[in-house]
Amino acid sequence: MTDVAAGRRPTALVLRHDSAIGLGNLGPVLEEHGYEVVTVDAPRADVTAIDALAPDVLVVLGGDEAAYEADVYPYVGHEIELLRKRIAAEAPVFGVCLGAQLLAAALGARVYKGPRKEVGWLGVDVTDAGGASPVRHARGIRFVQWHGDTFDLPEGVERLASSPEYANQAFRRGDWMLAVQFHPEVTPAIHEDWLAAWGDELPEYDLTVERMRELQTSCGPDAEAASRAIIGEFLDGLAARRLPTRLAG
Template identity: 70%
Template sequence: MTGPTRTALVLRHDPSIGLGNLEPTLVARGYEVMTVDTPTTDVSALDALAPDVVIVLGGEEAAYETDRHPYLADEIALLRARIDAEAPVFGVCLGAQLLASTLGARVYKGARKEVGWLEVTPTAAGADSPVRHFAGVPAVQWHGDHYELPDGVELLASSPQYPNQAYRRGDWLLAVQFHPEVDDAIHEDWLAAWGDELPEYGTTAEQLRAERASYGPRAGEASAVLLGEWLDGVEARRAAA
């Protein structure tokens, strides 16, 4: 007999910003993936604690624009419930910013967008975390907002432009500013949508495609191992409960 199905709730803000590299790991480990498009869903009606894990993806919205995007306030309420229960949650880019906001930290508009395939440097704590798999592996960055480090978390990685690239609380909350999920299809969607603005940030679509050819396969492998190792901790914690 097979065991009970594990469930992963994915909060998606834009169809072009999906699970990408992360989905095969979830499927291989037996997770039933339920993706919710939050701009068109009543997030307040979701059971915050029912899923085994929640993954919050990126988006063009700003975490501080809850008046403009009321569903973000509902997401923050869902995240608050999970944090209070120490229920596993993984945030990517906007997801990391929403988690930071939920934890009481300031999210703010940065001086300049961070765009490209760029390295993040693990901290001492990060060297003993799933984020270490991105040491020396350039990851996709594409953001203009950032956040102060929340109280009660460990900083796991930094970059020269934005210092708080990854953080965790215990073995159940992990957040990354960079984009481990970005595969070739997602990257092409972004280049088509926002390629015209790239010269402003010192790069071009052609340059980013060349970087993807060089770094994409390694980043994809690092992404799978990062998520898998985090899930190892989540599942071990559940088994011990």
């Protein structure tokens, strides 16, 4: 891990799978918390060459790939192995959508296609455990959902949120692992990119590009604020976790 006690900035390594699915509003929060953000495009990188324990936090973003498609996308299997190494060391990690599914796979849970894609600006139901976690900021908020895969809840984690069609919307282990199925990173620019790329899917879910834009206008600001609060509280917890090391130094 980076020696923050020696005065170095903590590092955040971001695994990205599509340029349209970036950090969005999570990036500024990482920077405000003092992180140096390094983004790696997993499909074009040698994931096996990454030192799994070097970053202070690993952020794994979404993508069209599935966690069970390592035979089609070899880097997916390499990411799962990287995550296993971080999990064994209890090294901080934050997963979003595909990132959450990859974490579930790394923890030994089954990842598979859901009954129907979950698409739109939708709310999640925060559990009692979620109410005592950073995901508490998601209560009453509608986030972008755009996924068709799901996973069994891994052993040894807490379910933090669910939805009527997808029981596992968020989970954590300790204060160092947080995974969300919904999309906290979405900004107006990302939203427009997704509408351009995948807007043809919307009629199947009784949505249109115009309706999604209306929802972004009404729901987007609250979703961005809640998202910043979720990742910010998670990062605050990581800083507190490092505090004894700093004091000992």
